[in-house]
Amino acid sequence: MSRHRSSRSSHTGERTREHDGVRTVDKSRTRRALLDGALDLLRDRSLDNLGIREVTRAAGVAPAAFYRHFQRIDDLGLVLVEEAFATLRGLMREAREDAQDPDRIITSSVTVLVDHVRAHQDHYRFIAREQMSPIVSVKLAIRRELRLFATELATDLARLPGVDRWPTPDLVMLAEMIVALMVDTSRRLLDVFEEAPEREAEVVADVERRLRFLALGTTAWTPRTTAR
Amino acid sequence: MSRHRSSRSSHTGERTREHDGVRTVDKSRTRRALLDGALDLLRDRSLDNLGIREVTRAAGVAPAAFYRHFQRIDDLGLVLVEEAFATLRGLMREAREDAQDPDRIITSSVTVLVDHVRAHQDHYRFIAREQMSPIVSVKLAIRRELRLFATELATDLARLPGVDRWPTPDLVMLAEMIVALMVDTSRRLLDVFEEAPEREAEVVADVERRLRFLALGTTAWTPRTTAR
DNA sequence: CCATCTAGTGAACAACTGTTCACAGTGTGG
DNA sequence: CCACACTGTGAACAGTTGTTCACTAGATGG
Numbered sequence: 183m184s185r186h187r188s189s190r191s192s193h194t195g196e197r198t199r200e201h202d203g204v205r206t207v208d209k210s211r212t213r214r215a216l217l218d219g220a221l222d223l224l225r226d227r228s229l230d231n232l233g234i235r236e237v238t239r240a241a242g243v244a245p246a247a248f249y250r251h252f253q254r255i256d257d258l259g260l261v262l263v264e265e266a267f268a269t270l271r272g273l274m275r276e277a278r279e280d281a282q283d284p285d286r287i288i289t290s291s292v293t294v295l296v297d298h299v300r301a302h303q304d305h306y307r308f309i310a311r312e313q314m315s316p317i318v319s320v321k322l323a324i325r326r327e328l329r330l331f332a333t334e335l336a337t338d339l340a341r342l343p344g345v346d347r348w349p350t351p352d353l354v355m356l357a358e359m360i361v362a363l364m365v366d367t368s369r370r371l372l373d374v375f376e377e378a379p380e381r382e383a384e385v386v387a388d389v390e391r392r393l394r395f396l397a398l399g400t401t402a403w404t405p406r407t408t409a410r
Numbered sequence: 411m412s413r414h415r416s417s418r419s420s421h422t423g424e425r426t427r428e429h430d431g432v433r434t435v436d437k438s439r440t441r442r443a444l445l446d447g448a449l450d451l452l453r454d455r456s457l458d459n460l461g462i463r464e465v466t467r468a469a470g471v472a473p474a475a476f477y478r479h480f481q482r483i484d485d486l487g488l489v490l491v492e493e494a495f496a497t498l499r500g501l502m503r504e505a506r507e508d509a510q511d512p513d514r515i516i517t518s519s520v521t522v523l524v525d526h527v528r529a530h531q532d533h534y535r536f537i538a539r540e541q542m543s544p545i546v547s548v549k550l551a552i553r554r555e556l557r558l559f560a561t562e563l564a565t566d567l568a569r570l571p572g573v574d575r576w577p578t579p580d581l582v583m584l585a586e587m588i589v590a591l592m593v594d595t596s597r598r599l600l601d602v603f604e605e606a607p608e609r610e611a612e613v614v615a616d617v618e619r620r621l622r623f624l625a626l627g628t629t630a631w632t633p634r635t636t637a638r
Numbered sequence: 639c640c641a642t643c644t645a646g647t648g649a650a651c652a653a654c655t656g657t658t659c660a661c662a663g664t665g666t667g668g
Numbered sequence: 669c670c671a672c673a674c675t676g677t678g679a680a681c682a683g684t685t686g687t688t689c690a691c692t693a694g695a696t697g698g
Contacts, residue, residue: 208645233684233686235686247645311544316454316455325601356623366590388583392587395584396627436665436675437674462656472678473678474677
């Protein structure tokens with residue numbers, strides 16, 4: 183019934199405490215099934231077209247079981263947002279760990295991004311798509327998380343020569359532009375993965391060019407004190 | 411029934427030829443009603459959640475009438491894509507007409523964009539949202555049109571001092587970055603319009619900063635001959 | 639061990655969906 | 669003027685939807 187995903191239970195989340203009773207473990211197991219089933223359906227549906235019955239069917243439980251875990255489909259969406267951004271932060275960690283010869287920082291970052299998007303296509307697709315979700319709470323949550331992510335990136339950028347000493351607002355602007363580029367790139371990568379895998383290198387080269395372009399901008403930029 | 415739009419029949423399209431019979435005129439009238447009704451619903455729905463019955467109801471016709479004009483909801487979507495991009499080209503025209511004192515070119519372009527997004531919120535929202543549509547034909551159409559739009563922009567950019575003499579691929583890259591910025595800006599504007607109108611100036615200032623940043627990049631950029 | 643709590647069940651509800659159909663009214667072209 | 673072509677109608681179809689309900693099986697904790 184699930185056409186795409188091979189191993190669906192391989193998610194990391196939902197740490198069930200050691201001494202949690204069988205009751206709680208069972209509960210969080212079907213909760214995972216619901217989340218995974220939903221994420222699976224969201225491959226080719228949008229969240230506001232996601233039916234409760236569909237989700238429970240994909241999870242292999244009765245429709246009514248849904249309500250033991252979420253009140254509405256929105257709540258499930260919000261949990262998925264959290265998970266997706268947990269994934270996204272994993273990306274940043276990996277990127278930092280990748281030893282940073284400052285020349286190679288661009289190509290290395292891009293490689294990490296590409297691999298990460300490939301490994302977590304569902305989460306990236308979800309974020310990219312539901313960024314414009316008609317389900318307001320989800321849309322807002324994603325936007326908030328993206329802003330947060332950008333400010334985190336900004337503090338990372340502050341370590342780089344050339345942009346250190348920049349006032350925070352300018353750093354944030356740069357970070358936001360990079361985040362926007364990342365989101366756009368994920369979108370392109372997802373397309374390429376499933377429609378024209380042979381063009382992957384093309385996308386990679388292009389995003390590297392764009393990053394180099396942004397990097398060059400920083401050399402010429404004279405930060406302003408204009409209010410944010 | 412239509413909660414938001416005040417004048418719905420004010421669309422320009424669907425030029426009905428002078429000598430067209432009453433028959434054809436009537437037909438294209440209900441066709442317009444369908445398209446407008448759909449666009450109206452798409453304020454807070456996504457295309458793949460748009461029901462045929464809903465659309466016909468919003469248009470004030472019987473459900474079966476839909477099939478006289480479109481085979482599936484996808485076809486209606488494709489027409490909306492065309493219309494939306496007709497609108498978008500209107501933007502470019504207006505921007506060109508705005509006399510271009512090269513200093514003011516950035517602020518002037520941004521003003522034109524803001525006014526245009528305000529005046530055509532539905533179309534911009536549609537493009538921004540359905541860019542990631544699960545309805546593949548629509549998604550592809552939008553992406554194709556956006557690429558086309560970027561290359562058109564590129565030929566416009568070629569007239570500007572500093573980037574004239576750039577090889578086409580580099581121009582296209584710059585144009586694509588600007589288009590991406592435009593789409594992102596529309597997204598932010600749409601939010602601001604309906605959630606926090608007082609923050610509009612903030613967004614305007616920010617996008618101007620970003621454009622200035624991109625413009626600075628061009629001064630430092632040395633075009634490469636790397637294949638596109 | 640027993641009373642309690644609770645995750646999941648399956649049936650039931652009205653409401654809605656996409657699509658088809660024969661049909662009616664009416665411009666159109668000869 | 670007449671026969672045809674075609675747009676829109678309203679009824680009908682089987683399916684699906686969200687949500688509620690009384691229920692059961694089994695873990696929990698005293």
